[in-house]
Amino acid sequence: MTTESQIAARILSDQEVEAYDLDSLPVQASIDLNNLYDLPPELREPVLISMAEQSGDLACMLALTDLYLIEKDQPELAKPWLDKMLAQDYLPAYASEAQMYMFGKYYQQDLDKAITLFERLAERYIAAEDYQQYAAPLAFCYLSLAQIYQAQQNIAMMMMHYFNALQLSDSETADHLANMFHPEIDVDPASKSLLVVLHCVFLTLAADFIHQRCDAVDDDQQRNIMLLNYVAKKGETLETIASYELTAKQSQQADALVKAWHDGDHQLLIEAAMEYVNGAS
Template identity: 45%
Template sequence: MIEKSLHSSETKEQHLIKIAEQTDEPACMLVLTDFYLTEQPQPQQLWYWLNKLLARDYLPAYLVQAQLYLSGNTVEQDLNKAATIFEQLVERYSQSENIETNLHQLAFCHLSLARISHSRRHTAPMLMHYFYALQFDSVEAAEDLADMFSPDRAKNSQQTEYLAILQCVFLTLSAVFLQQQSDDSNDEPQQQTLLQHYAERKNQIQENIHRYQLTASQRDDIRQRVRLWNEGEHQYLMEEVVSYINN
C-alpha cells in the first residue's frame, strides 16, 4: 500500500513537472509549488518553482510567499515581511482592472493583516482590516470578530447583553456568507460542507438567544444591523464596534 502510494505520488510529481516545463505557464508552476507544499513537502523544490514565479512578478506567488513568512513554514517566521507583502498585494489587487475577480484574494490579504495586527495588539489597523475583509464577505473575518466579541469576555451583565447581540450579528453575517458560497459553488461535497457550517452558525445563534434570554426587540436589533450591513451601510456596525472598544 505504501509503495503504491509512493509510486502514485512520484507519477503525479513527474506529470506536474512535465506540464510546467512544456507549457511554461505560471498557473501550472503554482500547482507544482502547492504540491511541494502540501502533498509532498520538499522546501528546496518549493522555493525553486516559487522563485521562478516571483521573478515573473506573478501575484498569486506573492500570496504563497506571504503565507510562508506568516506561518514560518520552510522559512524563519517574519511577520514584518509577511505584512509588507500582504499590504503590497492589497494595493496591486485593488488597482487591477478586473478587481471583481480578485475579491477572494483581497479578503484573504486583509484577513491576514488583521490577524497580524491582532497578534501585535494594534487595535486600530486590526479592526480596519477585519472590516475590509468583512466587506469582501469573509467568513473567517466574521467568525474572528464573533469570537472577539464573545459575551464570555464581558465584565458585567450590561456588557454581557450587548456582546451577545454583537456576537449574533457577526455569526449571522458568517451564516449569510456561507450560504452565498454554497449557492455559488458547483461542487456538491463543498456545498454540503458549507451548508453544514451554515447550520452550525444558525444553531449557535439560537443558543445565544436562549442562553442570554434576548428579547424580541433585541433580536430585531440583530436583524437590523445585519440588514444595514448587507445593504452596504457598513459604517453603522463599524462605528458601533469602535465606540464599544473606546469605551
C-alpha cells in the same frame, strides 16, 4: 498557503501505493486541479511536478508550492517554484512569499516584511481594471494583515483590515470575527449583552456569504457542494443563536445589524464592534 498549521502527511502502505497507477494519471495542464486533492500528498506531488514541468502552468506551480509549505513542511522545496512564479510576476505567488515571511518558513520570520508584501499585493489587486474579480485573494490579503496586526497587538490596524476583508463578503473573515467576539471571553453582564449580539451577527454573515458565492459559480457540481455547505452552516448558526436565548431587544439589534450590512450600510456594524472593543480596553 492558507494556515500556519501543518497537515500531517499520511504514510501509504505498499498495497495502497500499488493501487495507484502513476503512469496513467493525466499530466495535461487543462486538468482540474481540484480533482487532484483527492490524492494523498505522496501521489499528488509527482503529478504536479510533471504538470508544472511539461506545461509551465503557474497554477500548478502554486499548488506545488502550497503542498510543500502546508502539507509537507518543506519550504526549501517550495522556494524554486516560488522563484519561477515571481519571475513571471504571478500575483498569487506574492501571497505565498508574504506567508513565508509571516510564518518564518525558509526566510527568517519578519512580520514587517510580510505586511509590506501583503499591502503591495492588495494595492495591485485594487488597481486592476476589474478588481471585483479578485475579491477572494484581496480579502485573503486583508485577513492576513489583520492577523499580523493582531499578533502585534495593534488593535486599530487589526480591526481596519478585518473589516476591509469583511466588506468583500469573505466568510472566513466573518468566522474569525465571530470567534474573536465570542460570549465566553467576557463575563461582565454589562458588556456581554452586546458581545452576544455581535457574535450572532458575524455567524449569520459567515453563512450568508457562502450563499452569496453560490450565485457566482457556474459549475453545477461546485454550486451544489457550496449549497450543501451553506445549509449545514446555516443550521449550525441557527442552533447556536437559539442556545443564547436572546432577548427581544438583542434579536432586533442583531437583525438590524445584519440587514444594514447587506444593504450596504457597513458603518453600523463597525461602530458596534468598536464600541465593544473600546469598552473592553
